[in-house]
Amino acid sequence: MGRLDETLDKFDREVDIGLPEKKHQNGRRADTRMKTYDAIVVGAGHNGLTNAAFLAKAGLDVVCVEKNDYIGGASVSRNLYKDWIYSNCSYVCSLLRPEIYRALELHKHGLQITPYGGSVQFMQNGDYYGSYHDQEVAYREMARFSRHDADAYKRYSADTMRQCRFIRDFLLSTAPDPTSFRPRDILELMHIGGKFWKMGEERMYETIRFWTMSVAEYLDEYFETDVIKAALSGSGIIGTALGIHSPGTAYVLLHHYMGDVDGNVGSWGFARGGMGSVAKAIAGAFQAAGGELRTESGVNQIIVRNGKVSGVALENGDEIQGKLVVSAMDVKRTFLNCMDEKDLPEKFHRRVKNFKIRGSSGKVNIALDGLPTFPALPEGSSLMHSDMHFIDSMERMERAYDDWKAGTWSSDPYIDMVIPTLNDPTMAPPGKHFMSCFVQYCPHKIEGRDWTSEEKEAFGKSVIDQIANYSPDFKDLILHAEIRTPQDIEAEIGITEGNIFHGELTMDQLLFNRPIPGYAQYRGPVDGLYMCGSSTHPGGGVMAAPGANAAREILADLRRPNTVPETFSDD
Numbered sequence: 001m002g003r004l005d006e007t008l009d010k011f012d013r014e015v016d017i018g019l020p021e022k023k024h025q026n027g028r029r030a031d032t033r034m035k036t037y038d039a040i041v042v043g044a045g046h047n048g049l050t051n052a053a054f055l056a057k058a059g060l061d062v063v064c065v066e067k068n069d070y071i072g073g074a075s076v077s078r079n080l081y082k083d084w085i086y087s088n089c090s091y092v093c094s095l096l097r098p099e100i101y102r103a104l105e106l107h108k109h110g111l112q113i114t115p116y117g118g119s120v121q122f123m124q125n126g127d128y129y130g131s132y133h134d135q136e137v138a139y140r141e142m143a144r145f146s147r148h149d150a151d152a153y154k155r156y157s158a159d160t161m162r163q164c165r166f167i168r169d170f171l172l173s174t175a176p177d178p179t180s181f182r183p184r185d186i187l188e189l190m191h192i193g194g195k196f197w198k199m200g201e202e203r204m205y206e207t208i209r210f211w212t213m214s215v216a217e218y219l220d221e222y223f224e225t226d227v228i229k230a231a232l233s234g235s236g237i238i239g240t241a242l243g244i245h246s247p248g249t250a251y252v253l254l255h256h257y258m259g260d261v262d263g264n265v266g267s268w269g270f271a272r273g274g275m276g277s278v279a280k281a282i283a284g285a286f287q288a289a290g291g292e293l294r295t296e297s298g299v300n301q302i303i304v305r306n307g308k309v310s311g312v313a314l315e316n317g318d319e320i321q322g323k324l325v326v327s328a329m330d331v332k333r334t335f336l337n338c339m340d341e342k343d344l345p346e347k348f349h350r351r352v353k354n355f356k357i358r359g360s361s362g363k364v365n366i367a368l369d370g371l372p373t374f375p376a377l378p379e380g381s382s383l384m385h386s387d388m389h390f391i392d393s394m395e396r397m398e399r400a401y402d403d404w405k406a407g408t409w410s411s412d413p414y415i416d417m418v419i420p421t422l423n424d425p426t427m428a429p430p431g432k433h434f435m436s437c438f439v440q441y442c443p444h445k446i447e448g449r450d451w452t453s454e455e456k457e458a459f460g461k462s463v464i465d466q467i468a469n470y471s472p473d474f475k476d477l478i479l480h481a482e483i484r485t486p487q488d489i490e491a492e493i494g495i496t497e498g499n500i501f502h503g504e505l506t507m508d509q510l511l512f513n514r515p516i517p518g519y520a521q522y523r524g525p526v527d528g529l530y531m532c533g534s535s536t537h538p539g540g541g542v543m544a545a546p547g548a549n550a551a552r553e554i555l556a557d558l559r560r561p562n563t564v565p566e567t568f569s570d571d
């Protein structure tokens, strides 16, 4: 941009005609001296921040507004008890796209991800099934239960990785619109088709089946041992209001395998200092690029004038003007809570209302006075550093879902439990620990009504009791526990029903269908309005891809140079 353009652009943004603040006709304060931002990003979760960072890097004048007095959304670290840091929503990291990590130089802003490995399934008969990173050890452990399964694992792993590698290529790109004749959509469709075609006939059939089948059916094709299937099926239902026998859950499994840590596809890690470190580092990149972050600035309404967005009205009555508004809130909160129905096409509004976003997971975060023991494990077992689970059969997995369907929490829950302080001592005082328990299933409402505090306590107790069945000293070590139902998550983070992915990850809500067919390319139905949260492609998880992809589209619309990396295509 030339100097004159720059001056005009600055004038455009910072126009000050010296008039005093005046009251708007609808009671909001419209400050006429107020500048007009190039973009207002609503929500300082990791996707909003990512979007804001890439826009700011392109030279746009960006403000990111957040309702809470802290940032991060569901990628947050909170100091809720003495010197303990809680990752009180998301707790492990893998999906964060390495291209984004590098482009935003997140290491310079303090982000460190340390890998951890394996998982353990505690069994009711006192035994356990361990899953290890080391392939030899993993084989021997599986063969302890079934040589057939140990032999089948290699095939399972290769087939599942093939599916991962197929989808990974599309994470950092906009889903093509199959109804469009635009060259970029046609080229992208040809790219997907070409990749699919190259798989060969048999694998093409397998892929289509994989995307639509249940995780239980998928695992049945490889394994015969109940505990091994139970161990592997967990990733098919985490965060999902579906059971292991529900169609579409095989894909959800993939959603937990397609990330990587240090280039190891499928590996998971801990963010040093808790998951808030991810959002903090992205916010650092945003601010370093000149972006402005405003907390305690909840948006009440996205303002539309003459068919175009013109800014946002805050809950405190202030207005902020912007040429663009980018919402990182989920699709229901954006369009049903923060916009007027009259500003939206009728069909679009109906589809948003029918978007599936159901709460199915809770969380229990615990400060521990020391490290609990699990007598089933050999002393010094590396499995203490792994994901721990307490359900050993497919029937128990499905029964846990039955409780959710009946409108209550699982009496025998599927818990994904980790002790991050074994890897990251910064999260608790020396010798003490933080334990994160992700709990499936937990409904947004109890039999259609709000939770009572007694029910919330009882939900927490069911989790603590289940762990205590396998760890006799566990209860005595508990110093503080934070119990979170989907309703609490909704109230705090603003995610509708507390759904961790901002909407179910089923085929009808993926790729060009996410969030709404015809609106999958991050543009909203009103001029100047964009979406960049996890309700958009490729969905939830601490991945930062929706935020980045949306920024690329916005910069293209503005004819600005692209600051967003393309995928490495390393697979």
Ligand SMILES: Cc1cc2nc3c(=O)[nH]c(=O)nc-3n(C[C@H](O)[C@H](O)[C@H](O)COP(=O)(O)OP(=O)(O)OC[C@H]3O[C@@H](n4cnc5c(N)ncnc54)[C@H](O)[C@@H]3O)c2cc1C
Pocket: 042, 043, 044, 045, 046, 047, 048, 065, 066, 067, 068, 071, 072, 073, 074, 075, 088, 089, 090, 091, 092, 093, 094, 095, 297, 298, 299, 300, 328, 329, 330, 333, 338, 361, 362, 363, 438, 489, 492, 493, 494, 495, 498, 499, 500, 501, 502, 532, 533, 534, 535, 539, 540, 541, 542, 543
């Ligand atoms: C309990 C739980 C456990 C999870 N575990 C993991 C995990 O271990 N690993 C993983 O990868 N993923 C996990 N996830 C999923 C992942 O954390 C989310 O999908 C992801 O963080 C969503 O990011 P986002 O930026 O799209 O949205 P959000 O994080 O939901 O951010 C939206 C932001 O918008 C703000 N906001 C809402 N309404 C308004 C408003 N009106 N005005 C202004 N601001 C507003 C919110 O406060 C929030 O900061 C978990 C999620 C939850 C809830």
